[in-house]
Amino acid sequence: MATRFDEIMGRRGEIMRGALGMDYSRFERSPVAFDYEAMMTDHGYSLDDMKRIQAAAGVGDTPLLELRNMTDLGRSMAEPGKGARIFVKDEAANLAGAFKDRRASISIHVAKEKGYEGVIAATSGNYGAAVASQAARYGLKCIICQETYDSRKVGQPEIVEKARICEAFGAEVVQMTVGPELFFHMLELLDETGYFAASLYSSFGVSGIETLGLEIAGEMKERTGAYPTAVVATHAGGGNTTGTARGLKRAGATETQIVSASVDLSGLHMASDRDFNRKSFTTGHTGFGVPFATWPDRADVPRNAARPLRYMDRYLTVTQGEVFYATEALVKLEGLERGPAGNTAIAAAVSLARELPREATIVVQETEYTGAGKHHWAQLNFAREMGVAVRSGDPTENKPGEVIVIPERPEQIRAKDFDLARMRKSYVRNALKAAPEGYAPTADDLAFLAADTNSDVAAVEGIVAELAEA
Amino acid sequence: MSDAERVRRGDWVEVQRTILDPSQRSGNLPPETAEKPLLMWVKGFAEADGALGDEMTVETMTGRRVSGVLSAINPGYFHTFGNPIPELVHVGVDLRARLSAYRETEKGGA
Numbered sequence: 001m002a003t004r005f006d007e008i009m010g011r012r013g014e015i016m017r018g019a020l021g022m023d024y025s026r027f028e029r030s031p032v033a034f035d036y037e038a039m040m041t042d043h044g045y046s047l048d049d050m051k052r053i054q055a056a057a058g059v060g061d062t063p064l065l066e067l068r069n070m071t072d073l074g075r076s077m078a079e080p081g082k083g084a085r086i087f088v089k090d091e092a093a094n095l096a097g098a099f100k101d102r103r104a105s106i107s108i109h110v111a112k113e114k115g116y117e118g119v120i121a122a123t124s125g126n127y128g129a130a131v132a133s134q135a136a137r138y139g140l141k142c143i144i145c146q147e148t149y150d151s152r153k154v155g156q157p158e159i160v161e162k163a164r165i166c167e168a169f170g171a172e173v174v175q176m177t178v179g180p181e182l183f184f185h186m187l188e189l190l191d192e193t194g195y196f197a198a199s200l201y202s203s204f205g206v207s208g209i210e211t212l213g214l215e216i217a218g219e220m221k222e223r224t225g226a227y228p229t230a231v232v233a234t235h236a237g238g239g240n241t242t243g244t245a246r247g248l249k250r251a252g253a254t255e256t257q258i259v260s261a262s263v264d265l266s267g268l269h270m271a272s273d274r275d276f277n278r279k280s281f282t283t284g285h286t287g288f289g290v291p292f293a294t295w296p297d298r299a300d301v302p303r304n305a306a307r308p309l310r311y312m313d314r315y316l317t318v319t320q321g322e323v324f325y326a327t328e329a330l331v332k333l334e335g336l337e338r339g340p341a342g343n344t345a346i347a348a349a350v351s352l353a354r355e356l357p358r359e360a361t362i363v364v365q366e367t368e369y370t371g372a373g374k375h376h377w378a379q380l381n382f383a384r385e386m387g388v389a390v391r392s393g394d395p396t397e398n399k400p401g402e403v404i405v406i407p408e409r410p411e412q413i414r415a416k417d418f419d420l421a422r423m424r425k426s427y428v429r430n431a432l433k434a435a436p437e438g439y440a441p442t443a444d445d446l447a448f449l450a451a452d453t454n455s456d457v458a459a460v461e462g463i464v465a466e467l468a469e470a
Numbered sequence: 471m472s473d474a475e476r477v478r479r480g481d482w483v484e485v486q487r488t489i490l491d492p493s494q495r496s497g498n499l500p501p502e503t504a505e506k507p508l509l510m511w512v513k514g515f516a517e518a519d520g521a522l523g524d525e526m527t528v529e530t531m532t533g534r535r536v537s538g539v540l541s542a543i544n545p546g547y548f549h550t551f552g553n554p555i556p557e558l559v560h561v562g563v564d565l566r567a568r569l570s571a572y573r574e575t576e577k578g579g580a
Binding site: 073118141143148151153161167173180185193269273274324325329331375377378381382391409 | 494500502503530533549553554557562
């Protein structure tokens with residue numbers, strides 16, 4: 001007899017089709033390739049339309065701040081002639097306090113237009129607050145499914161705060177213990193309610209971030225006379241990198257380097273009841289960043305609109321201690337109390353600035369609201385309670401889940417390059433694995449894989465040949 | 471039982487429900503997760519009088535009716551900032567001093 005779990009998972013495609021109001025099969029070209037651009041523009045909204053929708057929703061046009069003190073901090077430790085100017089887009093100024101409002105504003109607008117009574121999203125992050133806030137404005141009901149607690153009902157303060165803010169906006173928050181079956185329960189709820197699936201990974205949400213790239217390109221051109229040299233995005237599921245990069249390119253900033261940054265959480269298992277409360281980060285970490293970049297279609301939609309490998313020029317990782325140090329530096333030097341998880345890109349930018357010439361510019365493309373629980377002090381105090389050691393020292397000794405090492409000096413902040421070639425290979429392996437056994441990729445498939453990994457057909461052919469030999 | 475552990479119909483409460491028993495959970499979970507049930511908590515208005523630990527049905531914010539064990543009454547939020555972090559308290563002073571020194575050198579060198 002089929003279990004409830006099997007029954008619901010077996011109807012996954014049908015439930016999601018109804019809940020997204022969109023048939024993804026129209027974009028499929030083969031078991032490997034699909035028409036990404038057609039999917040992204042299927043909603044029919046131009047960038048101007050999205051700007052209008054967002055302006056009416058209290059979203060967008062956030063301040064672009066130059067961090068002069070952080071820039072000089074970088075220069076104080078750089079070789080002569082080096083030390084790029086650092087800017088930050090203060091996305092915390094959006095209605096619910098993060099760039100996620102850009103995603104939610106388009107998703108919820110679509111849900112309202114399509115006549116849904118309510119919306120559901122699975123998220124333990126700022127996206128929940130964004131969806132709940134927009135749903136309140138549009139008069140829609142809202143359920144947020146959140147992985148909140150370990151089996152003892154203990155939760156990271158940052159996630160507990162996010163539950164509070166969702167409830168403050170009138171959402172029903174379904175709080176669960178650790179496990180990927182959160183998705184199963186979300187499907188049950190979609191099936192029960194008939195609500196819209198406000199997925200983080202839908203084309204509505206991800207294209208809503210394009211306005212952020214557009215604003216950065218325009219504002220930097222106006223302020224500095226040029227597009228930014230590099231834009232650094234905190235990277236988890238990939239929407240942030242994807243949407244921002246697409247917006248930059250649509251604005252003409254095609255030479256801007258797209259740098260993704262994650263906190264290194266290697267060694268911790270994302271589905272572990274034990275590790276869950278020893279991460280000290282809720283997002284922006286490699287536990288999401290690597291799997292989602294190397295196989296985006298693991299998401300809750302048939303085809304993920306967030307495809308970060310398409311856009312990434314570099315992927316930097318930083319340690320937990322480096323991010324907490326950078327967060328404290330940002331507060332004390334710039335009067336900007338934000339984060340903590342969203343400040344991953346700040347830590348990476350401090351390191352990157354030292355490599356680049358003084359004339360170069362770096363834009364950290366987001367901040368997020370901070371408050372009780374959602375604060376670097378709260379996360380560090382909680383880490384200690386969970387038995388994680390916190391000490392000063394050399395951040396290379398940081399070991400996720402065991403010891404958080406806070407740098408003693410800013411010179412110790414050194415981002416590491418993650419090997420993109422390895423990620424591309426892993427992506428191609430996963431894409432071929434998803435096709436029927438023995439399927440031979442066509443020329444169109446190879447071209448798709450090349451575009452999806454920001455490489456070329458020859459490189460993809462090389463990977464395919466290598467995988468066939470293995 | 472004290473009044474603090476009793477609810478009246480219409481009170482704002484939280485119920486706990488088991489979504490999946492360990493035997494029903496998905497494969498490939500680490501053992502420390504696989505051996506635990508998948509639990510869920512949701513808040514709503516009590517549909518009947520009762521006490522902590524009772525089976526209870528609530529009406530949630532979206533109007534759904536969910537049954538479970540009454541796990542909290544008028545549940546609040548007590549997360550905070552906590553104590554200052556000794557490893558971070560000196561950062562601001564250090565960095566400001568460093569910036570001043572750097573800017574002095576720049577002025578001198580220019």
